[in-house]
Amino acid sequence: MTSSAPVLLEMRSITKEFPGVKALADVNLVVRSGEIHAICGENGAGKSTLMKVLSGVYPYGSYSGDIIYQGSESRFPDIRSSEHAGIVIIHQELALVPGMSITENLFLGNEPKKFGAIDWQAANKKAYELMALVGLKEDPDTLIKDIGVGKQQLVEIAKAFAKDVKLLILDEPTAALNENDSRHLLDLLRGFKDRGITSIMISHKLNEIEAIADTITILRDGRTIESLDVKDDGVNEDRIVRGMVGRDLNSRFPDHTPNIGEVFFEVRNWTVRHPISADRLVCKNSSFNVRRGEIVGFAGLMGAGRTELAMSIFGRSYGTWLSGHIFKDGQEIELKSVASAIKHGLAYVSEDRKAIGLNLLDDIKTSMVAAKLSKISRNGVLDQVKEHTYAETYRQSLRVKTPTVDEGVTKLSGGNQQKVVLAKWMFTDPDLLILDEPTRGIDVGAKYEIYGIIQKLAEQGKGVIVISSELPELIGLCDRIYTVFEGTITGDVARRDANPELLMKQMTSTKKMPTP
Amino acid sequence: MSRIKDLQKNLFGGTTSNARQFGMIFALAAVVLFFEIKTGGLTLTSRNLIAVVSQYSYILILAIGMLMVIVAGHIDLSVGSVAAFVGIIVAKAMQEWNLPWWLAILLGLGVGALVGAWQGFWVAYIGVPAFIVTLAGMLLFRGGNQYIGNADSVPVPKAFREIGAGYLPEVGPSSIPYNNLTLLLGLAACLAVAYREYRAxxxxxAMGAEPTPVWVSLIRLAVMLGVIIFATLRFAGGPRGTSFPVSGIILxxxxxxxxxxxxxxxxxRYIYAVGGNARAAELSGVRLKRVNFFVMMNMSVLAALAGMIFVARSAASGPQDGLSWELDAIAAVFIGGAAVSGGLGTISGSIVGGLVMALLSNGLQLTGTGSDMVQIIKGLFLLAAVAFDVYNKSQGRFSIIGSLSKPFRRESTGGPSATSGTGQEAAKTPVAG
Known part of the structure; x- marks a missing residue:
């Protein structure tokens, strides 16, 4: 049906150069009215740049090529004018003010006014309508920081509707969402389509694209590779991957033969209170263990308490510890600070690389050694030759794509940044690595490499805990999967028994299932 | 063109943040040259250079501490008051208890440490923003100075004055019209610089990196040796009885x-880590509180030292000592390339920044400009230096001052699922797919 619909947007031979880099070379994009158009490509392929050209972040004149929108050539000097034309972009990093209410955020810069003053009554009324549109049930006076990421995303979309959107652009909309919220969002997009709103979606989650998109445009190295009609061309995930990487990816996971030893790390009855609200427990009586050489998965919905559990174990970095014990190699240990956790061989790779995982001002080598400076210093004085040598070793063994380790970490793509963070924690010689969403926002090729690194760590006899919101990833990678719900471990599933249905059931039920 | 780039990259050790100081050194040279011509050669006379060092060394000492405070993401507004507070205590102690000068200095440093511990406690362990703590400290210790000194000035004995007004003594043969110790000092500096270049x-x-081209090394060395030799001859060749000031040696x-x-x-490195991303540093095992406590305490100790040098130089401690020193120190640090939001900046940059301000003030005074105009010009200079750098950065060109407006700084919401990100950061990395 869409192939006959009128063309809403055409971008013709768009070329955009940055000093020293050609980010886009002769890119073409045709979006038809009322379709969901997916743009795929590895990190650095130029997807976000293309959308920034479209939305006026890069103003007319800073690129070459034409944008034909609604039948006429558009030359947007800034975001305001593209929004005025009904093109609204929702960035991967949400642009909401955490300390303001939902209503205030919805109408920020766009407030309904009466006699020059903000008409809050009208605003709240309109807010209810917008929230109903996106299926968000909250009090509009709730502060943004008090709702989850999934709901924040919905607020962003509602905000787009407040601006009378015709073309909605979503950059990695489900990257931070759990499966439930993702599903809700995708349903929402289908609903918009029925209402005649056109969407462009950038995503790394190929299963979602396959399920929802009408047309797929694939970019590689700043060029348009192909445009596929999902129905007519019989597109599946493998087909998309081939277009993205230019070759077939035989398997999503590298080969790995587990060699699992004894239990060496154990947590018993771990209970932790929320840092602010005293009556909320984020971990309730959680117990689990890890064997040497074992990759253990933590499955759970967003807000289930997986990150809280991991961080509270890692030197009590989250919440207020109430009770529970940690044993390592049969000995009880107390980890009251991050330093002591590191000393006892724990490592925690956080889910939010940029916010709490890295110092973005650092260069690669400084980041890699940051968690154990004692290893490269004597009497507190750093040995810069040693630092460089270690960093260089990791650059090669993890295949970080960078000319030198003196580059700033911001110059790296997401996948390579993640390798730097992994190197930072491998450098501490840990026995147990806790990896929180290690492949979030990373493209297919880099994911494969990260899986390989994780498996190699396990083969060296280390224990690895992987927290992930992508069930196929956990099932493909882990030897054993714990399910977490509302701060409690609700299941312990061996790899051979693991399937998405079973895990999902245990992730949403407090009742402890008998291990099959 | 590529040779110039090479030079920029290599002249000051090769890292990008150092390359940014490159421009500031040119600014320093330009200021010196301008006033040298304008004053008909008065700026670079022995007498004037010696005066500049003894007049501004305490500001530069403050800039050292302030750099570390600002890198860690804080600010210290109390340094002038702390300096005055310590100054009066030391002066009183020598006047009333006849404390020997060296004991008085130790006492001063001790009081500085206590004051620093007080401020560090509130900043690091209670979590009160340093801006507030030191604003309070500014009032508190200014009042303390006037309370102890009865808002009067207290003279200090001659022996104590040496640290502020003293010079390297004349020793050895006096056949040449130069101060021998200053010459020796200059020689040592030359050797040290050459050795450092060799080691670098x-x-x-050893790193396996491509070594700096030899010609760059040689040019760098030649420039530095030239400056040192010139300065040595000037400082050693002043009027008899003067030479390199003791305060300059301390500095x-x-x-x-x-x-x-x-x-x-x-x-x-922990200080930079804390200023760059406190939460990330904490999760890497850095003891946040200890680092914050240390930088605040260290600042007050240096302020104490600066205060004592000032008292020694002016021979008495008074109620107006150290007024608006904090502003000079902060300006020096920012002109020298530190970021307002922390994480960036170097000691050498701050010193260059401080020297630019010092020579600017000095030059203006030599040309007989009134203090009203001096302030106006200094204010505009600070703004222009930083604005020029910010503008250059936004145009994607070579930036002189460090990234003053680090755009990807964000407030941590405290929880592990902190909402993160701004659009600006994406703008910084244009090829992110």
Whole structure:
């Protein structure tokens, strides 16, 4: 049906150069009215740049090529004018003010006014309508920081509707969402389509694209590779991957033969209170263990308490510890600070690389050694030759794509940044690595490499805990999967028994299932 | 063109943040040259250079501490008041208890440490923003100075004055019209600089990195040796009885020590880590509170030292000592390339920034400009220097001052699922797919 619909947007031979880099070379994009158009490509392929050209972040004149929108050539000097034309972009990093209410955020810069003053009554009324549109049930006076990421995303979309959107652009909309919220969002997009709103979606989650998109445009190295009609061309995930990487990816996971030893790390009855609200427990009586050489998965919905559990174990970095014990190699240990956790061989790779995982001002080598400076210093004085040598070793063994380790970490793509963070924690010689969403926002090729690194760590006899919101990833990678719900471990599933249905059931039920 | 780039990259050690100081050194040279011509050669006379060092050394000492405070993401508004507070205590102690000068200095440093512990406690362990704590400290210790000194000035004995008004003594043969110790000092500096250059080359070779081109090394060395030799002859060749000031020696030792500390030790790196991303540093095992406590305490100790040098130089402690010193120190640090939001900046940059301001003030005074105009010009200069750098950065060109407006700084919401991100950061990395 869409192939006959009128063309809403055409971008013709768009070329955009940055000093020293050609980010886009002769890119073409045709979006038809009322379709969901997916743009795929590895990190650095130029997807976000293309959308920034479209939305006026890069103003007319800073690129070459034409944008034909609604039948006429558009030359947007800034975001305001593209929004005025009904093109609204929702960035991967949400642009909401955490300390303001939902209503205030919805109408920020766009407030309904009466006699020059903000008409809050009208605003709240309109807010209810917008929230109903996106299926968000909250009090509009709730502060943004008090709702989850999934709901924040919905607020962003509602905000787009407040601006009378015709073309909605979503950059990695489900990257931070759990499966439930993702599903809700995708349903929402289908609903918009029925209402005649056109969407462009950038995503790394190929299963979602396959399920929802009408047309797929694939970019590689700043060029348009192909445009596929999902129905007519019989597109599946493998087909998309081939277009993205230019070759077939035989398997999503590298080969790995587990060699699992004894239990060496154990947590018993771990209970932790929320840092602010005293009556909320984020971990309730959680117990689990890890064997040497074992990759253990933590499955759970967003807000289930997986990150809280991991961080509270890692030197009590989250919440207020109430009770529970940690044993390592049969000995009880107390980890009251991050330093002591590191000393006892724990490592925690956080889910939010940029916010709490890295110092973005650092260069690669400084980041890699940051968690154990004692290893490269004597009497507190750093040995810069040693630092460089270690960093260089990791650059090669993890295949970080960078000319030198003196580059700033911001110059790296997401996948390579993640390798730097992994190197930072491998450098501490840990026995147990806790990896929180290690492949979030990373493209297919880099994911494969990260899986390989994780498996190699396990083969060296280390224990690895992987927290992930992508069930196929956990099932493909882990030897054993714990399910977490509302701060409690609700299941312990061996790899051979693991399937998405079973895990999902245990992730949403407090009742402890008998291990099959 | 590529040779110039090479030079920029290599002249000051090769890292990008150092390359940014490059422009500031040119600004310094330009200021000196301008006033040298304008005053008909008065700026670079022995007498004037010696005066500049003894007049501004305490500001530069403050800039060292302030750099570390600002890198860690804080600010200290109390340094002038702390300096005055310590000054009056030391002066009183010598007047009333006949404390020997060296004991008085130790007492002063001790009081500085206590004051610093007080401020560090509130900043690091209670979590009150340093801006507020030191604003309170500014009032508190200014009042303390006037309370102890009865808002009067208290003279200090001659022996104590040496640290502020003293010079390297005349020793050895006096056949040449130069101060021998200053000459020796200059010689030592030349050797140290040459050795350092050699070591830097060795290190790069050991790293397996391509060594700095020899011609760059030689030019760098020649420029530095030239400056040192010129300065040595000027300082050694002043009127008899004057030479390199004692306060200048104290400053030099502190600069070397703190530059080493911030660049080459784990403790120094923790300060940058905390300022760059406090939460990330904490999760890497850095003891946040300890680092914050240390930088605040260290600042007050240096303020105490600066205060004592000032009292020694002016021969008495008064109620108006140290007024608006904090502003000079902060300006020096920002002109020298530190970021307002922390994480960036160097000791050497701050010293260059401080020297630019010092020579600007000095030059204006030599040309007979009134203090009203001096303030106006200094204010505009600070704004222009930083604005020029910010503008250059936004145009994607070579930036002189460090990234003053670090755009990707964000407030941590505290929880592990902190909402993050701004659009600006994406703008910084244009090829992110």
């Amino acid at each position: 080359r060795q290190t790069r070779v 030099t030792v502190l600069v070397i020590a703190y530059a080493f500390f911030t660049r080459n030790t784990a403790g120094g």
